[in-house]
Amino acid sequence: MSLGNQLDTLYRQVIMDHYKNPRNRGEIEGDSLKVNMNNPTCGDRIQLQMQVEDGKIANAKFVGEGCSISLSSASMMTQAVKGLPVEDALKLSGIFSDMMLGKDYTEGDFDLGDIEALQGVAKFPARIKCATLAWKAMEKGLDEEKDEDSE
Amino acid sequence: MDVKTVRSKFPILDQEVNGHPLVYLDSAATSQKPQQVIDAVEDYYKRYNSNVHRGVHTLGSLATDGYEGAREKVRGFINAKSMEEIVFTRGTTTAINTVAASYGRANVKQGDEIVITPMEHHSNIIPWQQLAKSTGATLKYIPLKEDGTIDLNDVEETVTENTKIVSVMHVSNVLGTINPVKEIAEIAHKNGAVMVVDGAQAVPHMKVDVQALDADFYAFSGHKMCAPTGIGVLYGKKKLMKNMEPVEFGGEMIDFVGLYDSTWKELPWKFEGGTPIIAGAIGLGAAIDFLEEIGLENIKQHEQKLADYAIAQLKDIDGVTVYGPEKRAGVVTFNCDDVHPHDVATVLDAEGVAVRAGHHCAQPLMKWLDVTATARASFYLYNNEEDVDAFVKALIKTKEYFGDVFG
Numbered sequence: 001m002s003l004g005n006q007l008d009t010l011y012r013q014v015i016m017d018h019y020k021n022p023r024n025r026g027e028i029e030g031d032s033l034k035v036n037m038n039n040p041t042c043g044d045r046i047q048l049q050m051q052v053e054d055g056k057i058a059n060a061k062f063v064g065e066g067c068s069i070s071l072s073s074a075s076m077m078t079q080a081v082k083g084l085p086v087e088d089a090l091k092l093s094g095i096f097s098d099m100m101l102g103k104d105y106t107e108g109d110f111d112l113g114d115i116e117a118l119q120g121v122a123k124f125p126a127r128i129k130c131a132t133l134a135w136k137a138m139e140k141g142l143d144e145e146k147d148e149d150s151e
Numbered sequence: 152m153d154v155k156t157v158r159s160k161f162p163i164l165d166q167e168v169n170g171h172p173l174v175y176l177d178s179a180a181t182s183q184k185p186q187q188v189i190d191a192v193e194d195y196y197k198r199y200n201s202n203v204h205r206g207v208h209t210l211g212s213l214a215t216d217g218y219e220g221a222r223e224k225v226r227g228f229i230n231a232k233s234m235e236e237i238v239f240t241r242g243t244t245t246a247i248n249t250v251a252a253s254y255g256r257a258n259v260k261q262g263d264e265i266v267i268t269p270m271e272h273h274s275n276i277i278p279w280q281q282l283a284k285s286t287g288a289t290l291k292y293i294p295l296k297e298d299g300t301i302d303l304n305d306v307e308e309t310v311t312e313n314t315k316i317v318s319v320m321h322v323s324n325v326l327g328t329i330n331p332v333k334e335i336a337e338i339a340h341k342n343g344a345v346m347v348v349d350g351a352q353a354v355p356h357m358k359v360d361v362q363a364l365d366a367d368f369y370a371f372s373g374h375k376m377c378a379p380t381g382i383g384v385l386y387g388k389k390k391l392m393k394n395m396e397p398v399e400f401g402g403e404m405i406d407f408v409g410l411y412d413s414t415w416k417e418l419p420w421k422f423e424g425g426t427p428i429i430a431g432a433i434g435l436g437a438a439i440d441f442l443e444e445i446g447l448e449n450i451k452q453h454e455q456k457l458a459d460y461a462i463a464q465l466k467d468i469d470g471v472t473v474y475g476p477e478k479r480a481g482v483v484t485f486n487c488d489d490v491h492p493h494d495v496a497t498v499l500d501a502e503g504v505a506v507r508a509g510h511h512c513a514q515p516l517m518k519w520l521d522v523t524a525t526a527r528a529s530f531y532l533y534n535n536e537e538d539v540d541a542f543v544k545a546l547i548k549t550k551e552y553f554g555d556v557f558g
Contacts, residue, residue, distance in 0.1 A: 006169075006501060007497075007498060007501050007552070010497065011494075011552075041509060042493060042508065042509035042510065042524060043509055043510035043514065043517060043523050043524040044493075044523070044524075045523070065523040066491065066493075066523075067491035067492070067493035067494050068491060068493075068494050069493070069494075070493075124497060126497070127493070127497060130493060
């Protein structure tokens with residue numbers, strides 16, 4: 001049954017798949033960078049855990065609670081940034097942010113893959129914060145990591 | 152009460168949202184405004200906009216009459232003894248913060264206790280957390296019963312001779328629980344504490360008599376009772392308020408200003424620093440006229456009928472959990488299977504049904520319920536059974552929709 005195209009652009013099959021079977025959900029064993037991020041208006045919360053080695057994100061996992069959009073986005077984000085140089089991960093986050101704001105974006109050398117399924121969120125302003133939660137956590141974590149390195 | 156006539160007075164309800172007639176079930180967040188309130192505010196701006204308490208000119212007098220006339224309406228509405236006991240604030244949050252910052256700082260010291268409950272809205276938790284931290288007092292919680300109500304025996308156990316302030320919400324914005332604030336006030340007084348009541352979800356929906364409740368302070372917001380945003384009320388007993396220091400200093404609240412010292416106006420104006428919320432107060436006065444015309448008892452019964460009607464239908468839907476006690480105000484908080492309340496609210500919105508999803512500014516209560524978030528439908532005088540039917544129908548569709556995408 002369908003409630004119309006609008007909703008179907010939000011709840012794409014691939015999003016529901018990530019929600020039901022989240023990738024990289026769980027804790028990283030050993031030392032890792034931990035970032036807690038909440039969506040204070042609605043109670044969504046995630047903790048992102050990352051290991052950065054030689055300027056690359058060697059591993060990324062998350063734990064937390066949230067709606068289908070925030071959790072599927074966290075799942076996709078961790079999948080996409082694992083193995084990427086820090087600089088590229090931040091670039092990708094910029095592209096994602098443009099996508100959420102409904103701006104034109106260029107994929108460049110990136111393969112957005114599943115992430116493109118989240119495009120429809122841009123049409124639901126109330127849900128953009130859900131989709132960007134994990135990405136904001138990633139940016140914050142890498143920012144803190146950079147500060148520590150320069151100290 | 153003729154709901155059809157009542158509805159017709161709210162222009163906003165006559166619209167389509169996402170191709171469906173608007174079903175507004177989020178009045179606990181903010182209520183809609185009837186034409187006569189919109190008109191009163193417009194009339195002020197168009198005909199007699201002016202500052203109050205100062206101009207010798209005609210418009211200044213009209214504005215002062217409008218503003219002070221609204222205060223008298225509020226006094227009558229909640230049956231306060233005198234207008235000196237009615238302070239206009241920005242809303243419930245500001246009102247409670249005023250009590251905490253003024254009465255609290257002057258009367259609470261290290262070793263004292265402040266008693267609240269886990270069902271409180273953040274606005275009735277954080278001011279007390281901050282007061283406890285800054286004074287070294289202890290913040291204590293009256294435990295809740297399993298159905299989300301308060302047992303007076305637990306109040307007796309929690310409130311002691313060291314308790315200086317007891318602050319409880321009159322009606323829960325999540326569970327719909329109607330708390331026995333009169334009986335809690337008795338226990339507070341027996342122990343020498345003052346009773347503060349967060350009435351944000353009570354005053355719009357039922358007759359409140361602050362003298363009968365024997366509340367020392369009572370706070371509520373205009374925007375939840377058909378008035379504009381940005382206006383609220385702090386009621387306080389004169390014998391307490393006259394000894395309290397203002398929280399905001401500046402224009403409007405002074406009597407005499409010297410180079411190094413100043414004195415304050417009388418009650419209630421010493422608590423109203425700066426140009427007051429004139430249009431808001433006038434709008435609140437118009438809202439009170441509107442609500443009194445319909446009758447608070449009628450409104451209360453109507454909402455309870457709608458809540459009962461909704462709950463009866465929700466119970467028949469497989470996988471829907473309703474939170475809160477049997478006897479409740481017009482608030483129905485629920486969850487639907489494993490579908491996150493955000494997702495429920497988005498799909499309901501696509502059907503034109505506006506509900507709230509999230510933690511409802513009550514994170515400690517969410518923890519107590521052991522959920523991260525819930526969805527909430529809340530009713531007011533303009534809702535009808537068709538609204539409930541549309542909501543239930545949309546909720547069933549939501550379940551099917553997610554059943555499909557999950558499946």
